[in-house]
Amino acid sequence: MTAPAIQAEGIRFSYGNIEAVRGIDFEVAPGEVLGFLGPNGAGKSTTIKMLTGQLTPDAGTARILGVDARGDVPEVQARIGVCFEEKNLYLNMSAKENLDFFASLFGIKDPDTEGALRRVGLHDRMRDRVSTYSKGMRQRLMVARSFINSPAVLFLDEPTDGLDPVSSAAIRRTIREEARRGAAVLLTTHDMFEADELSDRVAFINDGEIVAMDTAENLKLKYGKRAVKVRLREGAGVREVVLELDGGGSSARLAELASSPDLLTIHTEEATLEDIFIQLTGRGLEG
Amino acid sequence: MSAPVSRAAVVAALLRKELKAYSRDKLYVFLTLLTLIAVVVMFRFLPDSVDETLTLAVSPPLATVIEDARGALSAMGVTPEQLAELDEADLATEEGLELVEFEDPSQMSAVIEGRLEAWRGADGELMLRDLDSGDPKPDGADRVDVSVGIAFPERFVADLTASRKVSVKIYSDAGVPGEIRDAVRGIVREVGYGLAGRGLPVTVPDEETVILGEDRSGDQMTLRQKFRPMIIFMVLLMETFSLVSLVSIEVLQRTVTAVLVTPARISDFLAAKAIFGTLMAFGQGLLVALLVGGFNADNWSLMLTVLLLGAMMFTGAALMIGAAGKDFLGQLFYAMGFTVPMIVPTFAVLFPGTAAPWVKAIPTYPIIELMVRTMDYGATWGDSWSLLSYAAAWLAVLFAGGLLVLRRKVATL
Numbered sequence: 001m002t003a004p005a006i007q008a009e010g011i012r013f014s015y016g017n018i019e020a021v022r023g024i025d026f027e028v029a030p031g032e033v034l035g036f037l038g039p040n041g042a043g044k045s046t047t048i049k050m051l052t053g054q055l056t057p058d059a060g061t062a063r064i065l066g067v068d069a070r071g072d073v074p075e076v077q078a079r080i081g082v083c084f085e086e087k088n089l090y091l092n093m094s095a096k097e098n099l100d101f102f103a104s105l106f107g108i109k110d111p112d113t114e115g116a117l118r119r120v121g122l123h124d125r126m127r128d129r130v131s132t133y134s135k136g137m138r139q140r141l142m143v144a145r146s147f148i149n150s151p152a153v154l155f156l157d158e159p160t161d162g163l164d165p166v167s168s169a170a171i172r173r174t175i176r177e178e179a180r181r182g183a184a185v186l187l188t189t190h191d192m193f194e195a196d197e198l199s200d201r202v203a204f205i206n207d208g209e210i211v212a213m214d215t216a217e218n219l220k221l222k223y224g225k226r227a228v229k230v231r232l233r234e235g236a237g238v239r240e241v242v243l244e245l246d247g248g249g250s251s252a253r254l255a256e257l258a259s260s261p262d263l264l265t266i267h268t269e270e271a272t273l274e275d276i277f278i279q280l281t282g283r284g285l286e287g
Numbered sequence: 288m289s290a291p292v293s294r295a296a297v298v299a300a301l302l303r304k305e306l307k308a309y310s311r312d313k314l315y316v317f318l319t320l321l322t323l324i325a326v327v328v329m330f331r332f333l334p335d336s337v338d339e340t341l342t343l344a345v346s347p348p349l350a351t352v353i354e355d356a357r358g359a360l361s362a363m364g365v366t367p368e369q370l371a372e373l374d375e376a377d378l379a380t381e382e383g384l385e386l387v388e389f390e391d392p393s394q395m396s397a398v399i400e401g402r403l404e405a406w407r408g409a410d411g412e413l414m415l416r417d418l419d420s421g422d423p424k425p426d427g428a429d430r431v432d433v434s435v436g437i438a439f440p441e442r443f444v445a446d447l448t449a450s451r452k453v454s455v456k457i458y459s460d461a462g463v464p465g466e467i468r469d470a471v472r473g474i475v476r477e478v479g480y481g482l483a484g485r486g487l488p489v490t491v492p493d494e495e496t497v498i499l500g501e502d503r504s505g506d507q508m509t510l511r512q513k514f515r516p517m518i519i520f521m522v523l524l525m526e527t528f529s530l531v532s533l534v535s536i537e538v539l540q541r542t543v544t545a546v547l548v549t550p551a552r553i554s555d556f557l558a559a560k561a562i563f564g565t566l567m568a569f570g571q572g573l574l575v576a577l578l579v580g581g582f583n584a585d586n587w588s589l590m591l592t593v594l595l596l597g598a599m600m601f602t603g604a605a606l607m608i609g610a611a612g613k614d615f616l617g618q619l620f621y622a623m624g625f626t627v628p629m630i631v632p633t634f635a636v637l638f639p640g641t642a643a644p645w646v647k648a649i650p651t652y653p654i655i656e657l658m659v660r661t662m663d664y665g666a667t668w669g670d671s672w673s674l675l676s677y678a679a680a681w682l683a684v685l686f687a688g689g690l691l692v693l694r695r696k697v698a699t700l
Contacts, residue, residue, distance in 0.1 A: 052548045074550040078292070082548045088541040090304070092311040101307075104300035105549040107292030129311075145545070 003066060005030045005153050005184030006051060011060035013046050020046040022208040023060060028184040030152065033175065035199030035216075036188040037273060039283065043208040044188035045085060048155045051186070052082050064153055078106060081151035081183075085158045087138045091131040095122050095141050098130060099148050106149040116144045119177070121170050136167030143171050147178055154178055154185045160194055172198055192273040202273060206281040216273060223279055224271025228254065233262040242269060297551045301559030305533065309567070315529050322525045323571065326518045327578045333511040340385050343471065344436025344458070346395040348388035356444030363448055387413065387431055392438035396458045405431040434460035435471055447479055455479075508663060515579050516658035517633045520597065520651070522575045524629060526568040527601045527608070528622055534560060534609025534693065535618045544700050553697055557606070557690050564602035569595055586661045589668055592675070593661060597654040600682045604629075606689030610696035632656070650685060653678035 004027035013021045021043040028034045036044045049055040051062050053069055053076065062069045064076045090098050096113050103111030117126045120140035130138060143159055156175065160168040175198055179185050189195050195202050196216045203213040212219060226245040231238055241257060243250050257263065277283075309315055357370060387405060389395035394415060397403040404416040406428035414425050438456040440446075446453045455475050459468050537543040546556055572594045576582060582590055604625055612618030632652040635642035646652060653674045660666035660674075 054544060054548065074292075074552060077548055078550045080548065082545070084541070084545065086541050088545045090308060090542055091540070092308055093304075097307065101300065101304045102545070102549060104303070105292070105297055105546065105551050107296055107550070149549075 002029050004028060004063075005032075005065055006034075006186055007061070007063040007066075008047070008051065009061045009063075011047070011050055011057040011062050013050055013055055013058050020208050021050070021057075024205070024208070024210045026203055026210060026213060028153075028186055030184050031179055031182045032200045033179050033185040033187055033198050035195035035202040036186060036205055037190065037192065037195045037202055037277065038188075038205035039190055042205045044205055045157055046208075047205070048082070048157050048186065048188060052080060052155055053077060078149070079152045081146035081149060081154045083142045083146040083154075083156045083159050085161065087135075087142055089130045089138060089141060089145075092129060094127045094129055095133075095144075096126040098141065099145060102145050103148050108149060111148060113148065116148055117141075119174055120144045136163045139163055140167055140170055143174055147174070147183070150181070151183055154183045156185060156187045158189055159187070160189070160191065168194075192277070196273055204277050204280060206277075206283070211280045212276070219273065219276050220271050223276040225269065227269035229267045229269050230254070230257045231264040231266075232257065232260060233264055238264065292550050294552075294555060297555045298559050298562070301546070301551065301555060302563055305559060305563040308536075309529075309533065309563075312532075315532065318525075319529065319571065322522060323575060326522055326575060330511060330514065330518055330579050333509075333514055335509050335511045337509050340383055341467070341470075342385045342387060342431065342433055342435075343474075344387045344389060344395045344399065344433045346389040346392040346436065346438050348390065349386070351390075352439055352443060355442065356448075359445040359448045385431075387433050387436075389413070389436070392456070392458075395433070395436045395438060398433050399436055399458045399460050401460075405433055407431050434463050435467060437471060437475060453479070512663055515581055516655060516662055518579055519572055519576050519581055519594070519658060520633055520655050521630075523568050523572045523594075523597045523601050523654075524626055524651075526564075526571055526598075527605045527626060530560075530564040530567065530602055530605030531609045531618055531622050533564070534606055535612065535615065538610055538693075538696055538700065539614065541700055543697050547697065553694055556697070557693060560606060560693070561599075561602055561686070561690070564605055565595070565598045568598035568601050572598055581658075581662050585665065585667075589661050589666070589671060590658075593654060593657045593678075596657075596675070596678045596682055597651075600650060600654065600678070600685050603682065603686030603689035607685070607692045610689075610693040650681035653681065 006026075006028040008024055008026050010023045010025060011021060012019070012023050024043075024047065026034065036047065038044050046055065050057045051064060051069055053073055056070055064073075065079055067073060067076050069076050090101070093101070095117055099113035099116060100111060103113065114123060114126065117123045120143055122137060122140055122144065125133070125137070130141065133141065139159065143156070146154060146156065154175075159171050159175070163171070172194065175185060175187065179200075187195070187198060199216060201214060202216050202219060204211045212223075214222070228243050228245065230241045230243065232241065233239075243254055243257070245254075258266065271279075360370060361367075387407075389398070394403060398405045398415070402418060404418060406414045406416060406425045408414060408425065408428045413431070414428060416422055416425065436458045438458065440453060440455065443453060443455070457468065457471050457475065459471075537546075543556060547553060573591075576590065576594060608618060608621045608625055611621045628649060629651040632642065632646050632649050632655045635646050635652070635655075642652070642656075657666070657671055657674050657678065660670065
């Protein structure tokens with residue numbers, strides 16, 4: 001079995017009296033994308049801060065590539081890439097200068113900054129100052145910065161939050177490429193579709209605790225219902241029939257409806273991740 | 288795992304970034320250039336000489352006073368030869384004294400008050416110009432500034448010699464220092480005693496004045512010399528604002544957190560800020576010191592040390608201020624709160640001997656005092672150890688405080 005790239009065991013952290021993370025356990029294997037799904041304030045960013053050495057856990061163990069990540073560990077930080085939720089870029093420098101600077105902090109002699117910027121679609125404007133960039137361009141640059149050192153572990157904190165579809169697609173494509181390269185990716189998001197599309201596994205985090213963690217498919221199977229929705233023409237209007245597949249006689253009924261001359265469409269009624277999250281926590285992901 | 292990058296390489300990378308960020312900010316560059324140009328231009332406009340001559344107005348002219356007194360003096364037994372000597376005495380050529388003689392005391396008081404202007408032509412003739420008249424300034428004449436004058440009454444000498452009560456009016460501009468007014472009063476009394484034939488009822492002892500330190504009589508310090516340390520000091524102080532911005536922008540935009548998830552440690556970040564800030568402040572202070580002639584063959588090593596201490600002190604303060612505020616306004620508030628008290632000791636430089644004990648407790652006091660002593664009074668290393676130690680102690684406090692505050696701030700981002 002491959003050794004986990006990220007390993008959290010019972011990590012906890014409190015801001016004063018507020019317990020932000022309440023003892024969570026998870027692992028991420030090399031090449032795997034783990035989607036951390038939860039609403040704002042659930043503890044996603046605090047978890048990333050503990051794993052990247054920005055915060056020291058009050059309790060528990062955080063290991064990156066087998067090394068205790070507690071505090072300031074340069075040998076760990078040399079192998080990780082972090083994309084922050086805040087766009088903390090040097091605005092008076094160009095995209096290329098930003099990447100060159102961060103590459104120099106990793107001791108990279110001839111960084112392929114142009115290649116990195118090409119991957120996120122910023123190659124044409126790489127010499128423009130970041131202050132002239134749109135929100136989406138800045139976010140793409142943040143992602144490019146996070147993999148400038150070809151990290152073994154990538155932490156991406158809401159990388160597509162509030163972006164246009166083009167920027168989001170570019171970032172998602174890059175995340176897939178990094179995972180294929182072998183990077184372990186911890187992706188926090190409250191976008192269920194993004195988590196579903198990108199993640200090999202999904203962890204639901206709420207009030208500082210992981211309430212469920214598995215592949216999206218398994219979660220849907222476990223917590224969702226198997227049903228189809230059939231739409232039929234009825235006079236001038238449309239009639240919808242929902243058929244639960246696990247019930248007795250559902251196959252015959254479905255066959256009957258499917259052969260009806262009034263049949264318009266048949267859709268599977270698979271539960272979304274948000275449905276499951278609501279089912280498990282009683283609250284939505286946008287909360 | 289790959290070999291970790293060396294600390295020196297990380298600090299060098301951070302320093303290159305600092306230089307880039309500094310040079311890219313038009314406001315920093317503009318303020319830096321403006322400060323440098325402004326202080327040097329201001330320095331060049333300051334007077335480079337000291338007028339040690341006392342300009343004293345009298346009315347009526349002394350010749351008239353002597354002429355009126357001729358009869359009374361003869362009656363007192365003054366010989367014709369002594370009277371002739373008095374005629375030949377030319378007080379106007381007395382070193383350090385310029386005599387301006389007015390026929391009419393009201394004209395003299397009007398000039399002192401500023402309602403009339405006095406001009407002296409090439410032939411020595413005094414011309415008066417009414418400011419309200421719109422008359423042009425006299426050609427080829429030099430303006431005579433008169434701020435204090437003596438109006439002798441008619442029959443001054445005759446009344447004195449007859450032991451009658453005499454009243455002499457001294458006109459003085461409000462801005463004339465009390466010492467000058469006292470000196471003029473002394474002149475009047477001495478003249479009175481002399482003319483009345485009554486010496487002071489004491490034996491005047493022989494006196495010997497011992498000047499402690501450099502005797503600057505005849506070589507008074509010019510305003511330019513007085514301002515020179517202040518100008519260098521102000522350049523160092525102004526640099527604090529730029530350094531505060533460089534620190535605060537990293538804190539407020541959270542770029543420091545991006546740096547600290549790389550192999551760069553917080554100590555690397557702080558070292559780069561401290562080195563860059565010190566070099567910027569020191570470089571500018573050095574440049575201005577060279578431009579205003581702050582160095583000479585004897586003081587250069589001590590001056591460089593003082594400049595370095597000052598640059599480090601302000602950098603330490605900038606680290607603290609840059610980390611303190613929650614936004615730009617907050618940082619501006621803290622920066623002003625720091626710099627205003629730090630300026631106070633420079634005024635003690637302009638008015639020597641006025642530094643109160645609380646002024647000496649201000650961290651910048653030893654820096655400015657060392658600059659003055661080194662540049663203007665030729666202080667040597669041997670003279671400066673106590674002040675250097677005092678400055679170094681304050682430097683350690685401010686620098687340690689700055690590093691501590693910034694470290695705590697960064698840790699809480």
